[in-house]
Amino acid sequence: MKSTALTAVQIEKATTSRIRQVDFENLDFGKVFTDHMFVCEFKNGSWQTPTIKPYQAISLFPSASVFHYGQAVFEGMKAYKDDNGKILMFRPEDNLDRINKSAKRMAIPEFPKEFFFDGLESLLKLDNEWIKPGIGNSLYIRPFVIATEAGVRASAAKEYMFFIICSPAQSYYGGEVRLKIEEEFSRAAPGGFGYAKAAGNYGGQFYPTQLAAEQGFQQIIWTDAKNHEYIEEAGTMNLFFRINDTLVTGPTSDTILDGITRKSLIELAKYHNIKVEERPVKVNEVVEAAKDGSLKEMFGAGTAAVINPVKGFGFRGERFELENVTNSYASLFKKELTNIQYNVTADPFGWRYVVE
Ligand SMILES: *Cc1c(COP(=O)(O)O)cnc(C)c1O
Numbered sequence: 104m105k106s107t108a109l110t111a112v113q114i115e116k117a118t119t120s121r122i123r124q125v126d127f128e129n130l131d132f133g134k135v136f137t138d139h140m141f142v143c144e145f146k147n148g149s150w151q152t153p154t155i156k157p158y159q160a161i162s163l164f165p166s167a168s169v170f171h172y173g174q175a176v177f178e179g180m181k182a183y184k185d186d187n188g189k190i191l192m193f194r195p196e197d198n199l200d201r202i203n204k205s206a207k208r209m210a211i212p213e214f215p216k217e218f219f220f221d222g223l224e225s226l227l228k229l230d231n232e233w234i235k236p237g238i239g240n241s242l243y244i245r246p247f248v249i250a251t252e253a254g255v256r257a258s259a260a261k262e263y264m265f266f267i268i269c270s271p272a273q274s275y276y277g278g279e280v281r282l283k284i285e286e287e288f289s290r291a292a293p294g295g296f297g298y299a300k301a302a303g304n305y306g307g308q309f310y311p312t313q314l315a316a317e318q319g320f321q322q323i324i325w326t327d328a329k330n331h332e333y334i335e336e337a338g339t340m341n342l343f344f345r346i347n348d349t350l351v352t353g354p355t356s357d358t359i360l361d362g363i364t365r366k367s368l369i370e371l372a373k374y375h376n377i378k379v380e381e382r383p384v385k386v387n388e389v390v391e392a393a394k395d396g397s398l399k400e401m402f403g404a405g406t407a408a409v410i411n412p413v414k415g416f417g418f419r420g421e422r423f424e425l426e427n428v429t430n431s432y433a434s435l436f437k438k439e440l441t442n443i444q445y446n447v448t449a450d451p452f453g454w455r456y457v458v459e
Pocket residue numbers: 179300336337338339340341360361362363364365404405406407
């Protein structure tokens with residue numbers, strides 16, 4: 104499924120590399136960026152020549168639409184390197200499809216596939232040295248689109264910029280994670296844009312998350328906006344529950360983001376003959392399962408952390424802690440997904456994408 108070279112990406116190389124200044128043993132997530140970035144402008148009704156240039160600040164008018172109306176979408180993906188120096192990605196077509204789905208909802212023009220893959224692969228090859236081999240090391244890739252047209256009229260802009268920036272990352276472990284089941288604030292509503300990776304969806308979470316942090320919770324478990332009766336997802340992760348030996352996760356909808364890690368875990372579980380149920384999950388069901396001990400595991404799934412085991416949760420002032428399990432699903436899935444991503448094992452699902 105390789106793109107053909109329909110477009111020539113114009114490349115302006117950095118004269119010096121900043122890589123020597125980077126301490127790869129102590130990376131702060133998302134703080135350091137590689138030498139180059141991909142930029143493509145949309146104007147006069149079409150995407151212009153894609154370019155790669157040195158990572159640098161950009162200049163926009165204060166009236167640019169994105170600053171006022173938040174017309175912006177993004178993606179989060181990763182590149183990995185195997186022990187032979189091969190660069191790999193995980194299901195990247197799905198990230199392109201999703202950013203275009205998000206873009207459509209925000210009235211942003213879709214980005215052409217060949218531009219995306221030519222740009223991304225050229226960028227990864229140029230900044231190849233920034234991708235370190237070894238399980239846990241990766242290059243976090245952040246494609247995003249912003250409305251750049253100058254003017255404060257509240258309507259869809261006519262000018263945009265598509266970027267890809269990259270940040271080296273280490274395996275992410277934020278310590279023991281405890282989540283608060285939220286009943287006051289909502290993340291997304293039916294008919295809204297919760298399914299899109301649209302900037303405002305995240306900005307709106309920071310305040311309730313700060314309040315939860317004051318009570319000792321790292322993230323929030325969002326519930327449906329109508330009755331707060333069903334579990335939706337957490338932060339930037341889809342949620343999974345292991346009740347006895349069945350894996351349960353909420354269905355994707357207009358309020359739950361269709362995570363690539365989530366759908367991969369569902370396939371992986373089926374492959375291992377683990378019973379999986381994709382269905383609405385009631386808050387009460389999870390609370391009852393925690394009380395009677397049938398809730399064996401709970402974890403978040405997303406590109407940044409792959410799988411983030413949840414140690415406990417809070418609901419209406421009550422706190423629940425999960426016992427440690429032997430033969431954990433979270434550990435099994437994390438190991439198998441990572442082995443596929445780093446080219447350690449066979450990939451029966453066809454998820455791996457080799458950059459050559
Ligand atoms: C990005 C994201 C996820 C995880 O998606 P992946 O494709 O697995 O990285 C889950 N929920 C939300 C709200 C997200 O933004």
